[in-house]
Amino acid sequence: MNYHWNWSIFWEQSPDGANSYLELLLSGLLWTVATALCAWLVALVLGTCVGVARTTRWPAVRRLASGYVELFRNVPLLVQLFLWYFVLPELLPQSLGLWLKQLHYASFVTAVVGLGLFIVYQNGVLNRPFV
Numbered sequence: 001m002n003y004h005w006n007w008s009i010f011w012e013q014s015p016d017g018a019n020s021y022l023e024l025l026l027s028g029l030l031w032t033v034a035t036a037l038c039a040w041l042v043a044l045v046l047g048t049c050v051g052v053a054r055t056t057r058w059p060a061v062r063r064l065a066s067g068y069v070e071l072f073r074n075v076p077l078l079v080q081l082f083l084w085y086f087v088l089p090e091l092l093p094q095s096l097g098l099w100l101k102q103l104h105y106a107s108f109v110t111a112v113v114g115l116g117l118f119i120v121y122q123n124g125v126l127n128r129p130f131v
Helices: 007-011 021-053 059-073 077-091 094-102 106-123
Strands: none
Touching: 007 021, 021 059, 021 106, 059 106, 077 094, 077 106, 094 106
């Protein structure tokens, strides 16, 4: 196979007309890292709370925490992200829902919340049942 890659494509102007392809790739990388770090922080805080709640003496608190885990265990991540982005603003009061829809970084905020809540179950101690 004798293929010659055109590396100069990275410095050409992208279809948006404002950046090069390399700048678009780097921008996407930065957004991805920012989303992952913020979602990890949400997961760390919430996972600690839910993990502690699952070990408490009070049965109502344990059931509530187990219900949270079961909810996120049985709904795929992509469905959860769609729910956070499209459905949540419709369920909120009209003024708050409109604010969320018009938020400049609404997709970032909803992705961070959705991923953070999902990561609590996926990577933590919450995916193992307690005896």
